[in-house]
Amino acid sequence: xxxxxxxxxxxxxxxxxxxxxxxxxxxxxxxxxxxxxxxxxxxxxxxxxxxxxxxxxxxxxxxxxxxxxxxxxxxxxxxxxxxxxxxxxxxxxxxxxxxxx
Numbered sequence: 001x002x003x004x005x006x007x008x009x010x011x012x013x014x015x016x017x018x019x020x021x022x023x024x025x026x027x028x029x030x031x032x033x034x035x036x037x038x039x040x041x042x043x044x045x046x047x048x049x050x051x052x053x054x055x056x057x058x059x060x061x062x063x064x065x066x067x068x069x070x071x072x073x074x075x076x077x078x079x080x081x082x083x084x085x086x087x088x089x090x091x092x093x094x095x096x097x098x099x100x101x
Contacts, residue, residue, distance in 0.1 A: 001036065003091040004054040014081040015048050017053050021078050022050060028070040052072030 010018040029038040034057035043049030056062040
């Protein structure tokens with residue numbers, strides 16, 4: 001599995017618009033078979049911070065996600081809403097707890 005963590009920092013006054021666009025992206029991603037987790041989080045101490053936690057079955061699933069027109073459209077539409085480009089970090093699973101939730 002491939003884990004991707006993307007963090008976004010909204011410009012002042014753009015927090016809700018950025019949140020709504022990222023929520024729309026989550027709705028689209030629900031139909032991607034091999035995207036296993038795609039969760040949007042908002043900062044508890046700073047409402048301008050957003051984190052997207054993504055888990056893909058494999059490299060091909062991540063590439064398929066990145067190639068979707070809605071991903072390109074939505075990410076292209078937020079450039080004026082964020083202070084800087086999102087920080088993208090890739091991880092691989094090492095270990096986890098199962099069946100806790």
